[in-house]
């Protein structure tokens with residue numbers, strides 16, 4: 001699962017090339033940098049890896065979502081639809097741009113249910129953000145088809161699924177744009193960092209300029225100081241050191257996925273012994289990045305019984321119904337409208353009127369699925385002893 005497991009000499013070598021020039025910044029210092037442009041090179045390699053024309057590096061996966069939403073023209077008065085099972089960052093970015101997040105149910109792919117999406121589109125919907133959660137695909141073709149009928153752009157939150165595919169095509173490249181995170185727990189990491197990919201040059205240029213205070217990037221890397229600007233921006237610039245680490249990690253991504261797939265297959269085989277077990281539905285099993293292994297049991301009670309045995313045998317699994325960061329009813333700060341802004345923004349209008357009220361019981365289908373699901377994160381490296389320990393625990397759990 002996390003790229004820090006394979007952090008090593010390759011990353012060190014890339015970092016030293018930056019340190020040797022003394023230029024830690026992606027723009028300017030033309031002569032001093034001796035041709036070293038790590039962030040730019042990382043963008044170009046990442047775009048090529050994903051099979052898209054353009055990539056824009058930024059400071060985090062959350063910044064990637066924010067910059068993408070800004071470039072798509074989303075703002076106050078708009079609604080953005082995403083799924084109720086995701087990391088909080090997805091809807092933090094929507095609220096931060098001033099729009100209102102609307103949440104759909106998930107289905108057995110653990111991602112956006114296209115049928116529920118179709119029901120939740122309104123005249124105010126300006127963007128749809130399916131999330132490729134836990135390493136594997138949303139029903140992206142169906143989602144894009146529905147969005148196209150309404151002329152709404154799709155932004156794929158691919159933070160948890162770098163390297164995953166459907167039929168050979170990388171996730172993140174199906175919609176108008178796709179965002180990635182390289183934070184500490186993601187499959188490839190730059191410490192902190194993010195990326196946006198797109199095939200649309202115009203959209204990329206807006207992202208490029210917006211993320212850099214609006215500096216006009218007629219050429220990238222651009223000359224500084226005398227250039228113009230088309231709109232206000234912000235600073236989400238990635239550092240050269242992060243670009244350097246990203247290059248080394250990207251080169252290891254496919255090998256990490258291969259290793260994870262092997263471990264995942266072994267765990268799946270062991271879990272098959274549990275009566276009534278059902279596995280997460282994969283749109284394309286071949287294209288799974290295998291960062292997580294997810295299975296459903298017959299009921300919430302069965303799930304708890306099984307996990308008690310697994311925990312007693314040092315192989316406890318994650319139940320996302322008990323995790324405060326990834327599932328809608330657990331986001332008490334969202335539901336309550338907790339914010340540091342004295343005015344109550346983004347939950348209150350400047351006049352004091354509440355902009356949105358969320359019903360904690362609003363996603364019953366997702367709750368039913370999450371309540372009877374167990375999840376193992378798959379590390380890149382798992383010792384044979386540890387694998388055997390989990391396999392043995394799963395075997396015992398098959399008897400309760």
Ligand SMILES: *Cc1c(COP(=O)(O)O)cnc(C)c1O
Nearest residue numbers: 060061062087089159181182183
């Ligand atoms: C990690 C994550 C993000 C945010 O990425 P950061 O780099 O931590 O800001 C966004 N969406 C999802 C689904 C994530 O898992």
